Amino acid sequence: MAPTDTSTTRLDRGWRQLLGPDHLGPMVVLAGGVALYAINIYLTTSLLPSAVDEIGGARFYAWATTIFLVASVISAVLVSRLLAVAGPRGAYLAAIGLFAAGTVVCAAAPDMFVLLAGRGLQGFGGGLLSGLGYALIRSTLSQHLWARASALVSGMWGVGTFVGPALGGVFAQFGAWRLAFIVLALLAAGIAAIVPRYITGERIDGPRVGVPAVSMLLLSAAALLVSVAGIASNVALTALGVVAGVALLVAFVVHERRAVTRVLPAVTFTPGNTLKWTYATFALLAVASTAETFVPLFGQRLGGLEPLAAGFLGAALAVGWTLGEISSAGASRRSTVRALVVAGPALVTIGFLVAAATQREGATAWVIGVWVAALVLGGAGIGMAWPHLSTFAMGAEHDEVEGGKAAAAINTVQLVSNAVGSASAGVLVNLGGTMADSARLLFGFFAAFAAAGVLTAWRSTRPRP
The missing domain is CATH 1.20.1250.20 (MFS general substrate transporter like domains)
Structure with missing residues (x-):
């Protein structure tokens, strides 16, 4: 699956074709x-x-x-x-x-x-x-x-x-x-x-397979645990819930490797195949994206913003995500796509590190402006990698049934990762001594998740056997 070279005109035509009659x-x-x-x-x-x-x-x-x-x-x-x-x-x-x-x-x-x-x-x-x-x-x-x-x-x-x-x-x-x-x-x-x-x-022709009951049970139990952990008032219970949820996700992966009826396509666990690294990158970026959950709170407590303005501050990451996607989705040259996928998590890391370094009480207007720029940069990093990672997943398997499973799994990975990220964010915020400490801890840890995504993104771009 090697993307072909095209001109800028061709890239523009691609969007016109997608939105055409x-x-x-x-x-x-x-x-x-x-x-x-x-x-x-x-x-x-x-x-x-x-x-x-x-x-x-x-x-x-x-x-x-x-x-x-x-x-x-x-x-x-x-x-x-x-x-x-x-x-x-x-x-x-x-x-x-x-x-x-x-x-x-x-x-x-x-x-x-x-x-x-x-x-x-x-x-x-x-x-x-x-x-x-x-x-x-x-x-x-x-x-x-x-x-x-x-x-x-x-x-x-x-x-x-x-x-x-x-x-x-x-x-x-x-x-x-x-x-x-x-x-x-x-x-x-x-x-x-x-x-x-x-x-x-x-309908898509193919062998009928059963429902992956064990995998569903492990995933739903993990989602339930981390969700309940996210609303617990005791930080120790919250942390325990997150750890238990992650342990169930590990058990899910172990089961999927050996199961006949799976949630993930079988090719995910084929030695040398890069699909597992694609899903890992999705997961790390989705976890990082949940940092936006507490941004309005930081805007109000540290920047003195009114609730409406703080809400728009919280949307800065989503704005960057959308801008990153629209600007990068038309790229098709292999070298460009690889660069975008690897650079995406790197930009998230940089953006979150800047956000962490500038969190302070009584933030001035220019400091808040830096927060906006850092969040937009982080969101753009997620957005520029996301559509190409989606293409990697969709093209990982030529069989229609398995290929559909690979595409549908993108959403499953995102949902579970969002749950883990939101609960983890709650733990980190509660661990901070002050609101500024909480903000620095949150952005710092999530920058580390994004940094790990640089490695998994690089592994996902390696040529498939």
Whole structure:
């Protein structure tokens, strides 16, 4: 799989081709599904306080996120199986139907228990939507468009970062949190209406395999442990939960190496194959990206920013991610792609080290400006590597079934890594003596994760046997 040389004109034509009449419809569906999933995450965070005020259940507040995440991880594992049984069109309609149904349940919830059930349905459907976003890129588009399509689909997380909190904040302001979920359900219905026109109904032929029950159990248990650890008030319990979750992930990898029915494609564990390094790089970058969780808090406590301004500071990493993806996705020369993939984690490391070095109490405007630049740089590093890593994963296996599994696993790796990263961030912040110490500790440790990503990224670019 060697990318070919092209001119700048050809690169521009690639974006025009992706967004042209032949591919615009499918891309609206795939990107729209991921956008719904991302917007829902940030929107719900803004709406939950208002919902709890009305229906009660404050002690179960954090479980609304935990249940959503665990359901997403479980369903993400089932993407390739659903494609084999229902075909692309049936799979996508099932995914968006589950998401819409869960959203309607949330809108109508009379109490917290019903809301949690709705969040579980949302998470299950959302995990499928996000996984299908990658799996169907591989089966729907020509290989030379994979990087651009991956950039567009994953760029929807940036859209969610902005639209979700803004939309949720507006509805919460007017006490109309239920209406926000109704609007989200209507958007899901709108996307579902165009699925039959743009997504094929042809099933992928291949051997039918069973559900990887043991792997699913290990992954979901790991996600549950680190999610619960992230909401624990005791730092020791939080750290213990993270360690136990990581241990379960190690057990998952050990099991996958020996299992017949797997989540990851078999080629992942073939000696000399680089796919495992690609997934490792995804994991390290996804962990690093969760640093944004505490950026608004740092902006308020250290920089004296108002909540709205602090929220936009927290979105700086997502802005950089989107800019990095759009600017790098058109690269196709092998040497350029290798340089971008390796340079990505390096830029994250530099950006986070700068952020760590400049965290201080009473930060002035120019210091805050440095934070913005450092976060944008870190986000750009993730973005410039991500679409090409996606292409590596999608092209790792020529078999349609195994190739679809490799593509869908991108989302699984991202979801689990985000959970580990968020819980780890909570541990690091709690370990700091002051808020400035917490910020320096967080960015410093996550810079180390990104630095490890430089090595795994380099290994992922080595020629395959």
